[in-house]
Amino acid sequence: MTYDVAALRDRFPALRDGTAYFDGPGGTQVPDAVARAVADTMTRGISNRGRVTAAERAADGVVVAFRDAVADLLGADAATVVLGRSATALTYDLSRTLAADWAPGDEVVVTRLDHDANIRPWVQAAARAGASVRWVDFDVSTGELSPDAVAAQLSGRTRLVALTGASNLIGTRPDVRAVADLVHAAGALLHVDGVHLTAHAPVDLADLGVDTYVWSPYKLLGPHCGVLVGRRALLERLRPDKLLPSSDAVPERFELGTLPYELMAGTTAALDVVAGLAPPASDGSPATRTRRQALLAAMAAVEQHEDRLRERIEDGLAELPGVTVHSRARRRTPTLLLTFAGLDAADAYRSLAAIGVNAPAGSFYAIEASRHLGLGDTGGLRVGLSPYSDDADVDRLLEGLRAFTRGVTRRR
Numbered sequence: 461m462t463y464d465v466a467a468l469r470d471r472f473p474a475l476r477d478g479t480a481y482f483d484g485p486g487g488t489q490v491p492d493a494v495a496r497a498v499a500d501t502m503t504r505g506i507s508n509r510g511r512v513t514a515a516e517r518a519a520d521g522v523v524v525a526f527r528d529a530v531a532d533l534l535g536a537d538a539a540t541v542v543l544g545r546s547a548t549a550l551t552y553d554l555s556r557t558l559a560a561d562w563a564p565g566d567e568v569v570v571t572r573l574d575h576d577a578n579i580r581p582w583v584q585a586a587a588r589a590g591a592s593v594r595w596v597d598f599d600v601s602t603g604e605l606s607p608d609a610v611a612a613q614l615s616g617r618t619r620l621v622a623l624t625g626a627s628n629l630i631g632t633r634p635d636v637r638a639v640a641d642l643v644h645a646a647g648a649l650l651h652v653d654g655v656h657l658t659a660h661a662p663v664d665l666a667d668l669g670v671d672t673y674v675w676s677p678y679k680l681l682g683p684h685c686g687v688l689v690g691r692r693a694l695l696e697r698l699r700p701d702k703l704l705p706s707s708d709a710v711p712e713r714f715e716l717g718t719l720p721y722e723l724m725a726g727t728t729a730a731l732d733v734v735a736g737l738a739p740p741a742s743d744g745s746p747a748t749r750t751r752r753q754a755l756l757a758a759m760a761a762v763e764q765h766e767d768r769l770r771e772r773i774e775d776g777l778a779e780l781p782g783v784t785v786h787s788r789a790r791r792r793t794p795t796l797l798l799t800f801a802g803l804d805a806a807d808a809y810r811s812l813a814a815i816g817v818n819a820p821a822g823s824f825y826a827i828e829a830s831r832h833l834g835l836g837d838t839g840g841l842r843v844g845l846s847p848y849s850d851d852a853d854v855d856r857l858l859e860g861l862r863a864f865t866r867g868v869t870r871r872r
């Protein structure tokens with residue numbers, strides 16, 4: 461069961477100009493409630509966190525609400541939800557902290573399916589520690605990254621495996637649980653980049669079996685910031701660089717400087733919008749359902765809605781001459797990477813933009829994946845679906861691509 465997409469779209473001021481946004485994998489549009497929560501947090505009486513003044517308590521309340529909301533989204537322990545500037549910044553910080561006890565002879569495993577944010581921080585940290593890096597490839601013909609391919613790179617010296625929950629370039633969703641079991645049997649840690657996955661599917665960190673996980677709220681209707689969560693016992697053990705007077709509690713130990721309360725409030729508001737997409741509970745009463753249950757049901761509905769639109773796009777593309785769809789894995793997000801025989805994907809991007817259809821071309825920082833696919837650093841045209849995408853958007857995309865492959869750019 462899905463949700464009322466038209467009612468959802470009404471909540472996005474950005475959608476009123478008629479643009480069809482297929483660039484959600486780069487960051488989604490934002491509902492009015494999120495912008496309002498950001499503004500309200502900046503205009504109410506608020507100061508640094510504390511319990512004495514009302515303004516201090518307001519800041520504290522924002523932080524607690526944020527951690528609870530993210531914990532509900534991911535099935536995480538709220539006391540392990542860390543706010544950071546971006547997933548990239550959080551991964552860099554974590555890599556430096558973990559690498560503090562890596563030594564020459566230790567090994568770190570990264571994959572060619574990943575966004576560079578889950579490759580370079582580990583490669584650079586390994587180089588500084590004198591540890592070596594082992595690479596896992598995905599199968600270009602199927603788009604799959606198999607647990608066996610990860611197993612082949614594990615050894616008694618593996619300290620950490622960094623894996624994406626889903627590729628932001630071709631949508632592949634590796635079997636994270638199977639990889640987690642292999643990694644743990646080898647005595648190593650599994651860090652998962654959940655930035656793309658979290659925007660498209662229900663997530664349960666305990667089911668996935670990860671040790672640490674990052675996500676970026678701006679990929680799912682929220683503001684620009686990043687989140688790290690991890691197993692509590694692990695976070696308690698880690699000793700990141702921090703200022704002497706700042707809290708040494710977890711998760712504050714990992715949060716450098718004063719928190720952006722407005723972005724935290726915006727994230728909570730975004731997750732409340734998402735939770736509101738849940739179909740009615742089986743007994744018809746929303747009151748009996750926790751927000752965690754609502755978020756799981758909502759993300760299942762988002763997945764179903766986006767998969768239906770993805771299939772419509774794939775059917776339409778199959779009728780176009782010379783189009784290669786590189787997104788082929790059995791389990792994948794609704795993120796399609798396209799190239800065109802004899803035509804430049806960057807021209808498709810410009811041609812679609814001229815009719816108000818936003819689908820950018822590039823390799824989107826998944827540069828190893830793009831090179832491995834034989835697309836160099838140029839990549840292809842990325843068509844990504846979001847919770848607010850609708851059939852009319854898909855019609856316009858397909859019409860634009862039909863015109864492009866015929867060599868014609870039609871104006872709306």
Ligand SMILES: Cc1ncc(COP(=O)(O)O)c(C=O)c1O
Pocket residue numbers: 485486545546547548549575577578624626627628653655656675676685686
């Ligand atoms: C899969 C994936 N990982 C990591 C990132 C980086 O996220 P951030 O901008 O929060 O650093 C992105 C952003 O596009 C992404 O798609």
